[in-house]
Amino acid sequence: MLSDVPDAASLRNSEHPRHAVFVRVTHWITAICFFALLISGAEIVISHPRFYWGETGNDLTPPLFKIPIPASRNLVPTGYGYVLPDQNGWSRYLHFQAAWAAVLTGLLYAIWGLWTGHFRSNLFPAPAERTWRSAWGVMSKHIRLKRPDPADALSYNVLQRAAYLMVIFVLFPLVIWTGLALSPGFNSAVPAGVNLLGGRQSARTLHFFISAFLLLFLIVHVAMIVLAGFTSRMRAMITGTTIAGTATTGPTMTSIATAPQQRVGEERI
């Protein structure tokens, strides 16, 4: 199989994309779903912008906190003299349809990521990076707003890895769990799902905060892409190619199944 070893030139071209096609497709499906969930979720909150803790809560009980916006329901005491139009019908339909698409895409991604070693080689920090010194090095570069090295276009740094792992393995599972805990049908089958969260209203409040963390991630994610070079990073996630000349050395993100000791400069065939 030696005859199939790519020469240096082919490493530079689009045959060796920055992101695997599976990552790119699932990334954009998830992005579209997240946008739909965010819009519809915000719309649903407008019908009752009050949050509680425990099992129950309504207009007659004191809230944990309120969002100071007008509501789309007449009886909610908002302090505003008007009521917004009810949009919950399509919002709920869209929310659940997007949730299904996101969860099914996420399942495929998780299976693929475990199967190909994507998580191990591209997301879990390498042993050398699992130190405070290494993390601080990346952080100080960020704080000083240093332009990323060309090599940074080829592999995630330790902060990126931590953020992506947090989103994929903590925030997404939590937002799914707290969302399911709002379904009276699901709760009848799996009552522990809502009871462990401290009750229905606690689940709703947690769902809101986890969504807010995901929104915060999205804002930082987009800000980082703009700072690192919007065109090159977007091109990498859409077409898979990096700007010519930057991909001359080092492994690319598709060398996913490469064993750690092989990581430097070798391509798996």
Place this chain on the structure above:
Amino acid sequence: MRRAPTNKVSRRKFVTAGLAATAGVSGLAAAAALAKRYGLIPPDSGGIYGPGETLTYAAQRLLTRHSLAREFPRSMISKVPFANEIAPLNDPFKRFQAGGFRDWRLSVGGMVAQPASLSLSDLRSFPVRSQITEVVCEEGWSYVAQWIGTPLHEILNASGILPQARYIVYFSIEPDWWESIDMADAVHPQTLLTYAMNDGDLPVGFGGPLRLRVPRQLGYKSVKFITRLTVTDSLKGFGKGLGGANPEGGYAWYAGI
């Protein structure tokens, strides 16, 4: 020397993709046929949100056909239950109210051997079920109350429900207020024709004198002021065929989510 295996690979890829697509399409077709046979397709399965709605309903029916809604201890009954807003009550309701609801009737018809017209005291002669469950509104709020009434399946059994029955359609005395549930919810032990709440008669604000409580679904399926039940094998003949006033207003028919 580099051989160029691209043709071979692309042909193999093409064949694989073709097989996968064929398997996918026939898998979907088989799934659709099975889903239809086992009653996993909701009446609002058409339109752009049909796929998500069908997945939700089918998944819930596979998972929750017999499960019970959570019941709570007495100590968790809400001190201040929230009645929600209702439209001004119509004249027929006010006449029944003036008579202390003695003349209130629940008519049971459609696919039953013996259609019936039951007064509230007739309903009270059936076995009683009391349960402390949560009312959950799609807007986000909730409260817990004790609900007392006749399980719907008692009435259906007494009326001799026919085997081809698939849905129960139920109507409020208020115009344009009706909903429907499938048989899994209709024969569910917690689906109650509720006439009392927290040890007193069911207050008008909470749907008195008679409300169908479906505690495994959101509050909008628990229609207030029930006067009529129709057993049917199809929702096509009712309104726009979507199975309720809320689905016709853009809300999902299945509200277990």
